[in-house]
Amino acid sequence: MDSAEAKHKCGVFGVWGSPQAAHLCYTALYAQQHRGQESAGIATNEAGQLRAHAGMGLVPEVFNERILSQLKGTAGIGHNRYSTTGSSRSCNAQPLMREYIGGQVALGHNGNLVNADLLREHYEQRGHMFQTSTDTEVILVLLASHHLSHDDPVVATLQHLQGAYSLVFLFDDRIEAVRDPWGWRPLVLGETTEGAPMVASETVAFDALGARFIREVEPGEIVTLSDRGVESRRFAESQTPAHCIFEHVYFANPSSQLFGETVQIVREKMGAKLAEEAPVDADYVVPMPDSGRSAALGYAVASGIPYREGIVPNRYVGRTFIQPTQSQRRTAVQLKLNVIDEIVRDKRIIVVDDSIVRGTTTRGKMAQLRKAGPKEIHLRISCPPIRHPCYFGIDFPDRTKLIAHNRTQEEIAEFLGVDSMHYLSLDGMLSCVNRPADNYCTACWSGQYRISPDRPVNKLDLERNQLRMFTDTST
Numbered sequence: 001m002d003s004a005e006a007k008h009k010c011g012v013f014g015v016w017g018s019p020q021a022a023h024l025c026y027t028a029l030y031a032q033q034h035r036g037q038e039s040a041g042i043a044t045n046e047a048g049q050l051r052a053h054a055g056m057g058l059v060p061e062v063f064n065e066r067i068l069s070q071l072k073g074t075a076g077i078g079h080n081r082y083s084t085t086g087s088s089r090s091c092n093a094q095p096l097m098r099e100y101i102g103g104q105v106a107l108g109h110n111g112n113l114v115n116a117d118l119l120r121e122h123y124e125q126r127g128h129m130f131q132t133s134t135d136t137e138v139i140l141v142l143l144a145s146h147h148l149s150h151d152d153p154v155v156a157t158l159q160h161l162q163g164a165y166s167l168v169f170l171f172d173d174r175i176e177a178v179r180d181p182w183g184w185r186p187l188v189l190g191e192t193t194e195g196a197p198m199v200a201s202e203t204v205a206f207d208a209l210g211a212r213f214i215r216e217v218e219p220g221e222i223v224t225l226s227d228r229g230v231e232s233r234r235f236a237e238s239q240t241p242a243h244c245i246f247e248h249v250y251f252a253n254p255s256s257q258l259f260g261e262t263v264q265i266v267r268e269k270m271g272a273k274l275a276e277e278a279p280v281d282a283d284y285v286v287p288m289p290d291s292g293r294s295a296a297l298g299y300a301v302a303s304g305i306p307y308r309e310g311i312v313p314n315r316y317v318g319r320t321f322i323q324p325t326q327s328q329r330r331t332a333v334q335l336k337l338n339v340i341d342e343i344v345r346d347k348r349i350i351v352v353d354d355s356i357v358r359g360t361t362t363r364g365k366m367a368q369l370r371k372a373g374p375k376e377i378h379l380r381i382s383c384p385p386i387r388h389p390c391y392f393g394i395d396f397p398d399r400t401k402l403i404a405h406n407r408t409q410e411e412i413a414e415f416l417g418v419d420s421m422h423y424l425s426l427d428g429m430l431s432c433v434n435r436p437a438d439n440y441c442t443a444c445w446s447g448q449y450r451i452s453p454d455r456p457v458n459k460l461d462l463e464r465n466q467l468r469m470f471t472d473t474s475t
């Protein structure tokens with residue numbers, strides 16, 4: 001198993017006061033499938049009794065009408081997982097549900113804690129037995145251990161957490177939605193047309209439900225959804241945010257409102273900026289599906305070079321970058337993309353993609369393209385070279401696995417087999433977003449970390465020799 005495989009974050013959702021709670025969760029998870037393809041889960045609350053179902057696979061593989069009808073209740077939370085701490089297996093599927101001295105609780109987490117191993121070590125030394133290998137479970141153990149000693153155990157718990165966390169807790173009488181003080185991951189508040197309040201990672205979930213987007217949950221804020229409506233309290237001083245700009249570059253759905261602006265518009269601006277920074281004479285701008293499309297459009301409009309879809313995707317293959325293993329990613333690329341020879345043959349083409357991480361899938365794509373006989377391939381990437389690990393919810397921890405590690409742009413171009421390549425500059429990328437530059441985390445490009453872990457962080461830090469179900473995938 002390769003512990004340095006790159007992956008991405010998760011999706012969370014919660015709704016209070018709707019007779020269709022489980023179905024709303026299902027639709028919201030479906031809309032947020034791009035945030036996590038490994039496992040999915042829903043927990044509901046029926047008059048104070050919690051029930052949950054979670055499993056490995058895509059949302060429609062995990063749920064069917066029979067399962068949804070058993071998830072009774074008028075409130076629910078849901079989670080799509082893309083593993084960043086702990087392997088991809090069923091015991092790590094979320095929401096995690098526990099019974100403790102405060103009652104029942106279910107929890108969904110998007111983000112990654114940088115001090116989970118220290119916290120877990122502390123509790124293991126005191127005899128606690130953990131049932132998962134995720135960072136998320138330590139949050140529930142903290143909650144239980146603070147229950148009797150604090151007036152507000154949720155706040156007491158959060159004060160121990162370092163790193164990225166957008167959390168959705170389901171209790172017997174409320175949902176508590178939390179965003180870390182840096183606002184690393186998105187979290188938004190909305191309501192159904194009937195007025196049932198909801199939270200989600202991305203506004204695309206509200207759109208899928210015909211719901212209204214109200215506002216972002218603020219960094220350092222806890223929003224409570226209950227029969228009393230929506231209440232808010234703060235658990236941390238506001239500070240300069242560290243919004244993950246990679247959400248804009250690659251991860252989020254283009255139609256989502258993220259950190260105050262629409263993802264598609266930001267991506268088009270990044271493409272236009274790239275055309276300004278790295279122009280080249282060519283016959284066509286060809287987008288690399290799927291996430292490279294928006295930037296390619298921006299590049300084409302700004303450069304005046306025609307946009308042609310010379311590479312078409314198989315719409316039934318999901319995101320390759322977030323597949324848990326390298327071999328899964330390789331197979332997915334071959335199946336996913338088809339080059340249209342007639343469009344690219346004998347032409348000078350500019351291929352625009354949003355990002356390169358390991359470069360292995362990009363190399364495969366370039367080789368596929370080369371077979372179709374273009375005259376020249378000029379690769380343009382709408383973010384800078386990724387050279388540093390991410391500890392906050394994207395799983396590329398080992399820098400030696402990054403293609404840009406210790407390689408110049410020319411060496412990368414040679415490795416990928418293209419005639420030229422250029423990345424968007426860091427300043428160029430930051431000029432495409434509305435908020436001040438210091439409001440964004442850029443650590444994987446700049447190496448400047450808002451918080452650094454006390455100890456090196458590895459995806460498998462919390463892995464123990466746990467009992468495995470025979471259906472588990474070992475990644």
Ligand SMILES: O=P(O)(O)OC[C@H]1O[C@H](OP(=O)(O)OP(=O)(O)O)[C@H](O)[C@@H]1O
Nearest residue numbers: 290291320321356357358359360361362
């Ligand atoms: O570092 P590499 O191995 O070369 O991978 C980088 C590629 O992976 C991502 O796309 P992906 O196919 O995962 O998803 P998408 O369909 O959403 O673009 C990203 O947009 C690049 O195209």
Ligand SMILES: NC(=O)CC[C@H](N)C(=O)O
Nearest residue numbers: 009010083084085110111
């Ligand atoms: N990508 C994520 O947000 C993952 C959440 C959590 N760290 C896990 O690995 O399960």
Ligand code: SF4
Nearest residue numbers: 244246390441443444
């Ligand atoms: S290191 Fe990169 S991917 Fe990770 S949170 Fe920061 S900007 Fe996002």
Ligand SMILES: [Mg+2]
Nearest residue numbers: 289290291292
């Ligand atoms: Mg892509």
